[in-house]
Amino acid sequence: MFGIKSTDLHLLEAMINDLFDIAEGRRNRYRYAKSTFNDSKMDKIALLINQRLSAMTEAKQKDMLAMGELILALDQMKSGVFKPTSIEGYGSEVSVIASSFSAFSLLLSQRFDEIVKILSAYSANDFTGRIDRGNLHGEMASLIDGVNKLATEITHMLSTSLQNGLNLQNEASSLRLAMDQLSNASNEQAANLEETAAAMEEMTSNVQQNAQKANDMARMASQTDESAKQGARLANRTSSAMTEIQEATQSINNAVAIIENIAFQTNILSLNAAVEAATAGEAGKGFAVVAQEVRNLANRSADAAKEIKALAEQAASKSNEGMSIANELTRGFEVIAEKIEQTTMLVQDVSNASREQMQGIGQINTAVTQLDQMTQENAKIAANVSETSREIQELSDEIYREIETKQFVGKSEILRH
């Protein structure tokens, strides 16, 4: 064939096969770089093949590096790593893919960077940032929209939480204030009740003493009444004794009148006897002496009667005086009895009043005891609620502090109100 020796033909065939195998990627090394043809004219072909092959090998090596980098980048993407990769090809199909991939990986990594930056801001509690969707479509646009929507939702939640936290803080503060006041009031009330209870005890003892004194008074009144009655009886007896004295005095007067009358008649008779004696003369002389003696006796009787009459009159007058005194005494004792009766009634009233007071005090004591228990219970509840309100306050402060660390749109407006 064209005058080519068969050994050269075989070598040429082998060269061409290796060439195509290498071109198609089924062989790595060209085995005939140093081979020579018998026909030296054909060595030009060998030289040409060597030259072209070395150029192709260089191009294929560059493409393979591009492929290698592409595959590494894609496998890294498969594992989740999105780094921008700039790959250069050798002006072959691979270079088209490489430059397209470079642009793609750059865009993708930029987008991921942006999303990651925003998300790390979110995780650092700054929810103010949003991602610009630009002219992206499809899944990446949905992802960006999703992230933005998430931020909006979180912002909404945070706004609500902050508002609630502020409200809670206010309410808790008011509650705590009220509870502190209630607590103070309860304590004050408890102290007042203690004082009241002490005062009630003192009052009880006073009322008991009053009752005791009223009893003493009643006893004394009854004794006094007895004494007054005894006095009245004695006054009555004095009065009747006076009456008897008056009657006796009257009898004395009557008797004195008889004696006076007898004295007068005796005097008359003695005068008559004297006259007779004088008439009788000497014989009558002794008789005249006797008559004189009788007359003297009659005069002395009359004098004594006069004295008795004066004494009786004096006695009558004194007994009259005594009687009127006795009558006055009787009236006085009547008044005393009346007063004692009134006193007894008054004492009875006091005693009754004391008993009622004791009952009242007992009721008051019961009420005070109940009040004391209730107040203590109130104080306890107030303390508990106070503690709870303090905890609520702390909780609301904590909520506020927690949200305060987060940045989000509309926060300053909420805080300003």
Added chain:
Amino acid sequence: MSNIFTTNGAERILSDKAFLVSETDEKGIIVFANDDFCSIADYRVEELIGKPHNIVRHPDMPRAAFKDLWDTVKTGKTWTGFVKNKTSSGNQYYWVYATVYPIMREGRRHYISCRRKPTADEIESAIALYKTL
């Protein structure tokens, strides 16, 4: 993953479409490996990251081959060669045709190694060559 290689006794033979890629830092510490590499070497990617690339080096490989590799890539050139690697258990091995590129990653020297299937005759030549080293 099973269609990435076939097994023949202790040898795992790469399929035509198998494409093993790994990236190391300048000291040869693996920073990333692709799925094909992981499945043939029987590692999970997180087991490979942070390990020196010689974790898959087969004891049959002559030291001189790697010296040549490092000498080449350190001067900024691409190295190609046939390499026998072992699986994580050490009971199996696989041959690759490796192309190792020095690259710059964020201002630092990194290396990317791309491995394809070698042909049977290429493996034979490599075995023969390595016996002489």
